């Protein structure tokens with residue numbers, strides 16, 4: 001997995017820091033986008049990310065600096081569609097809080113935006129403790145239901161699993177994604193992407209040398225059990241397989257001054273990467289909390305509590321200029337990247 | 348007046364050309380924005396335009412590359428409001444085709460965008476000959492009426508004056524603005540900004556020397572009439588006043604393959620500046636027309652027919668890269684500018 005911060009600025013897209021957006025390139029080639037502030041499509045063009053590979057978009061919360069780039073991104077994905085095999089025929093899945101479907105539908109329909117691919121919006125239903133009352137969705141607004149876009153497919157309404165306190169979003173043979181609740185001026189969510197562990201491959205050459213023939217013994221070896229060979233020797237547990245690849249876990253949090261419930265701690269526990277906001281410096285903690293935001297120390301405390309491997313801070317107030325100037329981190333250059341190959345369990 | 352092209356690209360905001368937006372700085376200090384594609388606020392920050400002076404926004408048509416930057420621009424104007432005297436208390440007026448009010452309302456309300464100033468959306472009702480039938484506003488969509496934003500003030504619905512074929516938008520003692528109809532894939536409009544002529548000031552020193560006393564004679568002199576002095580001499584017509592300042596006329600057109608009706612020709616006649624799209628090169632005229640667009644020759648023909656002084660082309664397909672590279676015209680640098688001081692009539 002590889003994570004690219006396309007925009008590290010809060011509130012608005014400035015010339016030196018784009019608005020919030022993170023690209024996650026998965027091992028099998030798809031790219032997922034987390035938040036999509038105004039200008040995300042332009043930041044994508046500047047980065048090495050291939051827009052044709054974008055298959056899912058996750059929106060943490062409905063503030064403009066996280067979502068105003070979404071209609072334009074969809075239009076541009078569509079323009080590039082002929083060269084975008086990731087999109088052809090495939091349904092683009094979009095996840096975000098209740099209200100996202102209405103916003104996207106009106107933005108695309110009022111602007112007669114034709115799309116070459118179907119899309120669906122799955123809405124996360126927040127709980128009433130995720131924001132001050134004024135930040136909760138307005139039922140008069142969300143009751144408004146204009147006719148769907150011709151390419152829109154019905155989406156689900158998602159609620160937290162009472163046991164785990166997590167919103168199950170999707171899972172397939174490679175990866176699973178869940179969301180968890182955060183506190184902010186409006187309800188906000190974090191997303192946890194968990195790769196599945198991959199068992200090690202059989203060391204076929206070694207097994208041949210030992211005279212083990214394909215058959216039931218291979219199954220035992222593959223499952224990491226010890227086996228007794230025909231000549232009486234014993235092949236120890238795990239000796240017949242390559243080390244397995246442990247699935248990695250990446251958590252990307254929306255704006256927040258803290259977690260709500262137990263889901264977030266559970267999701268972030270032992271994560272390889274935690275992407276967390278740090279809008280204001282530690283000296284302005286009170287001001288940050290008042291606005292539903294975090295500071296670097298606050299983010300670090302969560303990372304430490306959860307034994308996270310790497311903490312990546314983002315969503316900096318535009319008052320903080322990138323150290324590198326116009327080409328600096330998270331700015332024009334196309335973003336900061338984290339990632340590399342999978343780490344091997346036991347290696 | 349001074350015109351700055353903030354984005355000269357069609358379809359989407361690219362790294363080298365922003366999406367459509369033009370800033371017009373008026374003599375009395377206000378700035379008006381014509382079209383507001385995604386990223387306009389960032390282009391504004393790079394330019395010399397003072398966001399605090401923005402008092403009116405005109406949207407030519409409801410394609411994303413002309414309007415997806417509008418909600419974000421309003422939010423950012425509001426953030427800068429304490430340092431923005433142009434906005435304080437004053438109502439931001441927004442003009443655009445039917446559908447704009449719904450789009451803006453939903454975008455601002457879904458995203459809980461608080462604004463520090465009131466705004467109003469005046470909608471232009473297109474006629475059925477401004478686009479193919481598929482491009483006309485969908486009544487099922489525009490019937491949708493979510494509750495207004497707390498800062499939203501009621502706006503007008505504007506129709507063309509049957510005599511002049513122009514939509515009268517506003518007029519005050521300094522300037523008047525009208526709109527006219529264009530043909531495009533969706534109904535599109537052009538805007539004509541006309542400064543009022545300013546009469547020349549009295550040449551008070553000269554009048555004193557000639558012994559003319561303040562009184563009724565001053566009125567005659569000011570009105571450019573000849574007067575007989577007490578000593579029998581005659582002061583010729585216009586000799587007692589400075590040359591007047593002819594009001595200039597700037598026309599900014601939205602995407603189009605041509606005019607609809609007589610309004611456009613009337614508005615553009617003798618304009619000092621015509622801002623016209625030229626999406627594709629002359630060799631691709633058929634393709635351009637099919638998509639409701641123009642070529643440089645098409646734009647030049649209109650400019651010549653209307654005896655326009657200066658033609659400024661914009662809205663270039665992103666396939667055409669700026670000659671100057673990343674810092675070239677209409678790109679990162681903050682825009683191409685036209686303008687200067689008023690020309691004096693008869694000077």
Ligand SMILES: [Zn+2]
Nearest residue numbers: 010011065255
């Ligand atoms: Zn934010």
Ligand SMILES: [Zn+2]
Nearest residue numbers: 061063184255
């Ligand atoms: Zn936020």
Ligand SMILES: [Zn+2]
Nearest residue numbers: 357358412602
């Ligand atoms: Zn356009």
Ligand SMILES: [Zn+2]
Nearest residue numbers: 408410531602
């Ligand atoms: Zn257009």
